[in-house]
Amino acid sequence: MHGEVVVCVPAPVLTQRAVLDAIESRFPVLGGTIRDRRTGKRRAFIRFYACEQDLSNEPPDAPLPDPVAKAIAAGAEPFLVVGAMAGG
């Protein structure tokens, strides 16, 4: 799975959950591939990055750091969903 997509995040505050909800809403096939369907937790080998920051373990409902949120909202920086680069 590789590719860059642009989604509209219908939320007043940009959070990790809001971004991922928007991605899954537009691409339902990604349901369960990024977050566990039942618990909503990030799958173990998936990481989230933006603006050279590792956001993987940030609370999903916490607002993204202000400069990160601004950069993402402006389309200047991507919110990266990455399969951990280790393993076989």
Place this chain on the structure above:
Amino acid sequence: MTQVRVLAGTRKGAFVLASDGKRDKWSVSGPHFGGWEVYHMKGSPADPNRLYASQNTGWFGQLVQRSDDGGETWQPVGNDFSYVGEPGTHVWYDGAPRPWEFKRIWHLEPSPDDPDVVYAGGEDAALFRSANGGQTWTELTGLRLHESAPVWAPGAGGLCLHTIILQESRMFAAISSVGTFRSDDDGETWRPVNSGLVSEGIPDNDAEVGHCVHHVEAHPSRPDTLFMQKHWDVMRSDDGGLSWTEISGNLPSDFGFPIAVHAHEAETVYVVPITSDSLHYPPDGRLRVWRSRSGGHEWQELSAGLPERDCYVNVYRDAMSVDTLDECGIYFGTTGGQVYASADSGDSWAPIVRDLPAVLSVEVQVLP
């Protein structure tokens, strides 16, 4: 002109191998879904161009892919395999209760009559059904909610439902380290059918569950006759699973994973003996298929065209299949990436391909 299509799921993608009815020259297409584990891929008997594939990685989890053109193109369909209600617990390796947790689909079994109906066997063990070509899945809860389920425990390969046999309203499902179950009402209710299985490590010889069934097959013309490769022991039942007897006979080892039945001879059975539960390779490094033409007990070693020495591969439970041509073809794939074919009921063998990733499953289709 008759075409034979072999569907090979591997550790790093899916491959479609095709030949004419002679089965001596093959084309190879793939990898499809490169880098992903494809545990199983199977075509609909009702529409051979409708294929289903179970695609999984540790990173992104489970997807199901569907093709409507014989594997030329694919589209992802539904991957929501949710257990109904509070899933409860089974037993973990340390003996502690552990909540059911979906990990992957091991086996896809399309309906013989309707290309949009397909069943899926999951890990942790559960049976799912789709009636819309895989777009959505519904759990048949009667199996996972069987009264014995809280004591089910995974084997080394996980708590996987790996075998699904559809016989009109009767169904069989087999779960690793648990046993075989039968439903007589389209999967609504289930009962264990493991009487006669003897498993080391189970103190109670009459235990209903706890038997490590590796694979079960039945010939379409003899629905009451089932052949089973168990963790150890090759078994048969002639009463729809109600009782089992051992048929290992003169096999060099009765440990193995796959078992197959000849398309036209209901008493001709094939196994691939593996040295032991800890040595998952053929005895003496010689890859052999063994065939019984008498429904078990007496087995014949088939070696023509197979490696004579230094062969230490395994053949997984879903990696052996037969075609339905007049001269029945037998196929199997190995963990070394070879897919072998025999166009003469097993008398002689040749590799279709030699260097695929480890082969997880092999299914065959004959196209008119």
